[in-house]
Amino acid sequence: MTAPWAEWDHIVKIDPDKTLPEGETYEDVLATGTDAIEIGGTTGMTTDKMERVIEACAAHDVPLYLEPSAPEVAVNDEALDGYLIPTVFNTENPFWLAGAHKEWTRIEDELPWDRITTEAYIVMNPDSAVATYTEADCDLSAEDAAAYATVAERLFGQEIIYVEYSGTLGDPEIVGAAHDALDEATLFYGGGVHDYDSAYELGQHTDVVVVGDLVHDEGAEAVAETVRGAQDA
Ligand SMILES: CC(C)=CCC/C(C)=C/CC/C(C)=C/CC/C(C)=C/COP(=O)(O)OP(=O)(O)O
Ligand SMILES: O=P(O)(O)OC[C@@H](O)CO
Numbered sequence: 636m637t638a639p640w641a642e643w644d645h646i647v648k649i650d651p652d653k654t655l656p657e658g659e660t661y662e663d664v665l666a667t668g669t670d671a672i673e674i675g676g677t678t679g680m681t682t683d684k685m686e687r688v689i690e691a692c693a694a695h696d697v698p699l700y701l702e703p704s705a706p707e708v709a710v711n712d713e714a715l716d717g718y719l720i721p722t723v724f725n726t727e728n729p730f731w732l733a734g735a736h737k738e739w740t741r742i743e744d745e746l747p748w749d750r751i752t753t754e755a756y757i758v759m760n761p762d763s764a765v766a767t768y769t770e771a772d773c774d775l776s777a778e779d780a781a782a783y784a785t786v787a788e789r790l791f792g793q794e795i796i797y798v799e800y801s802g803t804l805g806d807p808e809i810v811g812a813a814h815d816a817l818d819e820a821t822l823f824y825g826g827g828v829h830d831y832d833s834a835y836e837l838g839q840h841t842d843v844v845v846v847g848d849l850v851h852d853e854g855a856e857a858v859a860e861t862v863r864g865a866q867d868a
């Protein structure tokens with residue numbers, strides 16, 4: 636069976652710590668044509684905030700995934716299609732590679748293993764909260780990014796590789812190098828996608844475009860433009 640993300644072009648990442656623009660609802664976001672919703676952010680996460688977004692999105696048929704940044708906010712909810720669990724390959728602190736995951740496994744009696752998939756992050760924007768938080772070494776060449784992608788897929792059997800430029804538009808050469816290095820795995824790209832053209836451009840170098848801040852800053856109409864860009868790419 637092919638993994639659902641093998642068919643996706645576009646994901647909206649909803650940050651439970653942020654609001655939607657005045658007058659907009661999660662229903663508007665779910666109607667943009669995006670292929671899936673990821674719920675998560677680095678800072679300000681609580682179980683209450685997670686649950687509020689899950690509840691607001693649950694009644695719709697867009698696939699809903701939780702992307703927890705810590706074991707404490709990995710809420711167990713039947714409305715979720717699954718869990719996308721980050722693991723950071725270019726961190727200088729092994730806690731973000733496997734330590735947090737060890738804690739999660741230790742504190743939970745039983746985890747829904749058949750609904751859990753890891754995302755092998757390559758964090759590229761040194762000014763992002765996620766880079767600071769995970770002590771990522773963002774000083775990577777295209778060759779380095781490609782090599783991490785290969786290691787993640789070939790040695791660690793990762794199904795999803797995530798080139799993360801959170802907050803800024805990425806270097807297409809670096810994203811493309813990671814993409815070219817992959818055989819079967821799916822590449823997620825996220826960072827700074829804000830209109831049709833940026834989604835189209837980065838979409839040519841990745842399998843899936845992830846759009847985050849735009850949904851909170853500009854809203855559903857702007858997100859729908861990026862869905863078209865990612866689909867056309
Ligand atoms: C083991 C479990 C359940 C969790 C640990 C998971 C790990 C290793 C998390 C590391 C951090 C990470 C990669 C979080 C994913 C979400 C993400 C990248 C959000 C984007 O964050 P930013 O845009 O930088 O920050 P804010 O938007 O919150 O300011
Ligand atoms: O918020 P933006 O810059 O769109 O980034 C999307 C996502 O990759 C963040 O984890």
Ligand SMILES: [Mg+2]
Pocket residue numbers: 650676801802847848
């Ligand atoms: Mg963000």
